Amino acid sequence: MKTLQFGDYMVFAFYFVVVATYGWWVYQRKKNVNATSNDYFLAEGSLTWWAIGTSLIASNISAEQFIGMSGSGFKMGLAISTYEWMAALTLVIVAVFFIPVYLKNKIYTMPQFLHQRYNGTVAMIMAVFWLFLYIVVNLLSILYLGAIAIHGIAPEFSIGICIILLAVFSVIIALGGMKVIGYTDVIQVFFLILGGLVASYIALNLVSNPNGHSSVGGMFSGLKQITVQASDHFHMIFEKDNHNYVDLPGLSVLIGGMWITNLNYWGCNQYITQRALGADLKTARSGILFAAFLKLLMPVIVVIPGIAAYVLYQRGMFHTADAAGMLTHSGITDVNKAYPSLLNLLPIGMKGLAFAALTAAIVASLAGKVNSIATIFTLDIYKKAINPEASEKKLVNLGKISVAVAMVLGVILAYVLGEALMGEGKQGFNYIQEYTGFFSPGILAMFLLGFFWKKATSNAALFATVGGFLLSVVFKFLPRFADLSFLTPYGFYAKNYANNGAYEIPFFDRMGFVFIISVVGMYIISMIENSKGLRVNALEVDTKMFKVTPGFAIGSVLICAILTVLYTVFW
Incomplete structure (x- = not known):
């Protein structure tokens, strides 16, 4: 009906x-x-x-x-x-x-x-x-x-x-x-x-x-x-x-x-x-x-x-x-x-x-x-x-x-x-995940270094966000202009059967590449600016903040155990 x-x-x-x-x-x-x-x-x-x-x-x-x-x-x-x-x-x-x-x-x-x-x-x-x-x-x-x-x-x-x-x-x-x-x-x-x-x-x-x-x-x-x-x-x-x-x-x-x-x-x-x-x-x-x-x-x-x-x-x-x-x-x-x-x-x-x-x-x-x-x-x-x-x-x-x-x-x-x-x-x-993924590597790099590395600078953050997006676009369309077949055996280059079998870099791997480049770029830019005496607005972070209660720890271990079983059974 x-x-x-x-x-x-x-x-x-x-x-x-x-x-x-x-x-x-x-x-x-x-x-x-x-x-x-x-x-x-x-x-x-x-x-x-x-x-x-x-x-x-x-x-x-x-x-x-x-x-x-x-x-x-x-x-x-x-x-x-x-x-x-x-x-x-x-x-x-x-x-x-x-x-x-x-x-x-x-x-x-x-x-x-x-x-x-x-x-x-x-x-x-x-x-x-x-x-x-x-x-x-x-x-x-x-x-x-x-x-x-x-x-x-x-x-x-x-x-x-x-x-x-x-x-x-x-x-x-x-x-x-x-x-x-x-x-x-x-x-x-x-x-x-x-x-x-x-x-x-x-x-x-x-x-x-x-x-x-x-x-x-x-x-x-x-x-x-x-x-x-x-x-x-x-x-x-x-x-x-x-x-x-x-x-x-x-x-x-x-x-x-x-x-x-x-x-x-x-x-x-x-x-x-x-x-x-x-x-x-x-x-x-x-x-x-x-x-x-x-x-x-x-x-x-x-x-x-x-x-x-x-x-x-x-x-x-x-x-x-x-x-x-x-x-x-x-x-x-x-x-x-x-x-x-x-x-x-x-x-x-x-x-x-x-x-x-x-x-x-x-x-x-x-x-x-x-x-x-x-x-x-x-x-x-x-x-x-x-x-x-x-x-x-x-x-x-x-x-x-x-x-x-x-x-x-x-x-x-x-x-x-x-x-x-x-x-x-x-x-x-997949439409939602891929197009969100054009931005997520740079954003995550900017947040992680902003949290846990006091030397990260604002120009470095701009590089991660704007540069990360541009890099994502480049990696998306790069296979159309360059022969990347040498990457195929390593899994970094595959056919997209939803796009008439055209070769692409899988978007998960694109995100990984962009994230690594964003982190490295942020590090280099920050170190250069730090050497010039640039002042950075660091957050208040104390290792005691990350201590958890016994109940939370037990729950977390249980989740890890369940995931281990699921991936072992359905690998």
């Missing part, structure tokens, strides 16, 4: 009413007439560890996971889970080493860190960059992929209408500020995980018994069948001859570019760190550790359904040429439709629950994203460069206006560019 039925709408309506009512209750209960900008944007001192942890997951898991990552699971298999599982370990590192530096130095935004550590020029350049990235890459992709998913499940709503409805729902939540976002995210994650697990359960049962009879035994039978019938989809580390090697180049996912992606995303990203910056260190660390455990669960929700959809597709279940099918009018298998096509096979009520989970993921992520956009624009651009004397009330009001304006821009971009960038046959998740 390729449309929502009355029972599905009732389940979804229940979800909507619960989130809206709880959000309104939180807003009224914690409303402060004289709220400061820190209170509105950061919910300073108001979020508990469980609210921080669930908000991190709700903000992270969105259409790019449910649609993009599930589609990548359909195409390349369990290996795409490395983003989720390596993120769990990354969160532990961020909690131990990054968050204490931010909190000790009273840093609330990423541009503020750059201003405090380097100078206003670096901070302003990066503030503008982050606004551009969040709107052009993140809002655009989340809105478009989310709309594709909802349209695939409920084709009575056009893609344009779906984009608008998602935007409006998200803005309503975001206007309440970080308190409302943080606490409604708890409800969003509940529906996200419950609905996702139900979809996975039904999908595996469909693999086991296409007639739709569900049982726990059927689920385990389905899991066994997909490991046999799609055995090539259960390898975490690709060999060089794998068609997907250019996207996940072998050991780079363990010792190379994946670390750059994750450390930049989880440790240097306003959108993510904002959840923890309003809390004390113990609460922040506990929330981040909780999020790390939830990340271990995510592949079960978003990747396994994609692999199950692949097996069902091989059996001919999705060979339809309509808008809700995976075989499009041009005959291309559209991996972005794997998850919504799967949901169309769910029974009434269960489909509504899975639909609510998908909507929860999209809306929570959008609300968090526009809140971060508003935070950066209001506190780091408007207050610093336009109106330093602005009152707290004016800053809060401007933040609300910024939320609406950012979402309008996102809607326009999603409507105009979404199809061209993430249309049929293209992996939306």
Whole structure:
């Protein structure tokens, strides 16, 4: 059934009413007439560890996971889970080493860190960059992929209408500020995980018994069948001859570019760190550790359904040429439709629950994203460069206006560019990761040296950010102008079958090259300027800051043990 039925709408309506009512209750209960900008944007001192942890997951898991990552699971298999599982370990590192530096130095935004550590020029350049990235890459992709998913499940709503409805729902939540976002995210994650697990359960049962009879035994039978019938989809580390090697180049996912992606995303990203910056260190660390455990669960929700959809597709279940099918009018298998096509096979009520989970993921992520956009624009651009004397009330009001304006821009971009960038046959998740990766190596180099090396200078930071981006562009297009075939045996040069088999340097490896060059360049520039007596604004860093509680240490060891088992079993 390729449309929502009355029972599905009732389940979804229940979800909507619960989130809206709880959000309104939180807003009224914690409303402060004289709220400061820190209170509105950061919910300073108001979020508990469980609210921080669930908000991190709700903000992270969105259409790019449910649609993009599930589609990548359909195409390349369990290996795409490395983003989720390596993120769990990354969160532990961020909690131990990054968050204490931010909190000790009273840093609330990423541009503020750059201003405090380097100078206003670096901070302003990066503030503008982050606004551009969040709107052009993140809002655009989340809105478009989310709309594709909802349209695939409920084709009575056009893609344009779906984009608008998602935007409006998200803005309503975001206007309440970080308190409302943080606490409604708890409800969003509940529906996200419950609905996702139900979809996975039904999908595996469909693999086991296409007639739709569900049982726990059927689920385990389905899991066994997909490991046999799609055995090539259960390898975490690709060999060089794998068609997907250019996207996940072998050991780079363990010792190379994946670390750059994750450390930049989880440790240097306003959108993510904002959840923890309003809390004390113990609460922040506990929330981040909780999020790390939830990340271990995510592949079960978003990747396994994609692999199950692949097996069902091989059996001919999705060979339809309509808008809700995976075989499009041009005959291309559209991996972005794997998850919504799967949901169309769910029974009434269960489909509504899975639909609510998908909507929860999209809306929570959008609300968090526009809140971060508003935070950066209001506190780091408007207050610093336009109106330093602005009152707290004016800053809060401007933040609300910024939320609406950012979402309008996102809607326009999603409507105009979404199809061209993430249309049929293209992996939306890889689009997001690759184009974010043009900037992340330089940013991470600038942050790490800014944290832990007191001699790093502002000109060195500019080299890393601007030069890092330019180097990323050069490495992207270099194979078109130079013969790099000598790199092929080492895995640094591979065919991109999504680009007509053209040879490219895998983007994980490009990030690794750019990161190393950025660090070396920063070191050389800083040493030259230090030799001339240049004064540097070092942060307050004390090794005692990195000491953790016994409970946190035990949790971290447990995560490492689970990851070791997973990679050993699915190597």
